[in-house]
Amino acid sequence: MSQVIALVDDDRNILTSVSIALQQEGFVTRVYSDPALALRAISDSPPDLGVFDIKMPGMDGMELLRRVREFSTIPVIFLTSKDDELDEALGLAMGADDYISKPFSQRLLIARIRALLRRQELARGEAVATDEEEAPLLERGRLTMDPARHKVRWDGKDVSLTVTEFLILESLAQRPGVVKTRNQLLDVAYNDDVYVDDRTIDSHIKRIRRKFRSAAPEFDAIETLYGVGYRFDEQ
Template sequence: MSATIALVDDDRNILTSVSIALQAEGFTTRVYSDGETALKSLIDNPPDLAVLDIKMPQMDGLELLRRLREKAAIPVIFLTSKDDELDEALGLAMGADDYIAKPFSQRLLIARIRAILRRTEHASPALAGQPNEPVALPIERGRLTMDPQRHRVTWAGAPVTLTVTEFLILETLAQRPGIVKTRNQLMDAAYHDDIYVDDRTIDSHIKRVRRKFKQADPEFDAIETLYGAGYRFADD
């Protein structure tokens, strides 16, 4: 079954051209020209991934993502303008999985979509029991429990909802408590296919993960920063 990609952009030329390109690659597409219309559809009938433009009238991409994250954990790629560094940082802090600056190559967008979908499949219960697929065992580290097959995370029994990228970064840290992981190592764990992201992207994801755990436990401090080195999960 082909993956379904939702495209939300007020530029109909982009919607048409990207939709055609994705369909040529075997994807099913759904297109929306405004955030308000897209929101209900994305919640009621979630796609496999959503591509959201940030700059839209009425409800922009940031507000759409904020409201979407209250109901669903759909992987999201943001489309941003080249000069909108603040919007990029806000988008990542709010839980976007990736971003691409306009004007963009459709080939690059398709590569990013495929990479995120593969990461989603890695965390999907559908993989359990498939031939030649290693079964990822649950991870228990103190009050943290991670179930990769079900993409479930709890802290002291309280559920914590993570995006695919956030899950993979935390999984990499939790697999070896006390061991420092550089930003490059975390990039390699969360982003495949030689896709480049900068240090700020990883830092934004870490901040987002910490914020989510602090909502479950205000005293959460299990992810430690080693300045100049990287991050580690506390070795209790």
């Protein structure tokens, strides 16, 4: 089945050209020039991935992402203004999985989309079938992670994480008590051709903690070692 990409941009020329390019690559596209309409459509029928422009009238891309993250963990790529580092940092901090600066190459965008969808498939155990057994559960005290189904639980309660958040937590939980630097976690969370400040990891950790504390207010399993990095405390 073809994967569905939601494109949200107030520039109809970009919507048309990107949509045609993606369709030629075998994707199904849904295009929206109105972010509010896009939000309703994504809520009713989530796509496999979203590409959101940041600067749009009415509801900007960051607000759209914030609202989408209330009900969905679909991967999201932001389209940002050229060299606007503030947009990039804020977007990643809010839970975007990648960003591309305008003007951009459609070939680059398609490559990023494929890479992110591939990461999602691997995280969910949906990659091309082999004779190998699916990834086993990762159980660390009160934490249970199911890489094959992209499921996370704390004390039996479901916690919804994005692909990037899942990869960061999985890296920490694989070796409880071992400190992971920000750069090590960046290597896990992002492709080599994505350049982000290492402090972006801090924002992702805050989001992970906030989500777990919604399920368990006393959650403190991720420990900060100031000036060094983070480690998972098996409880």
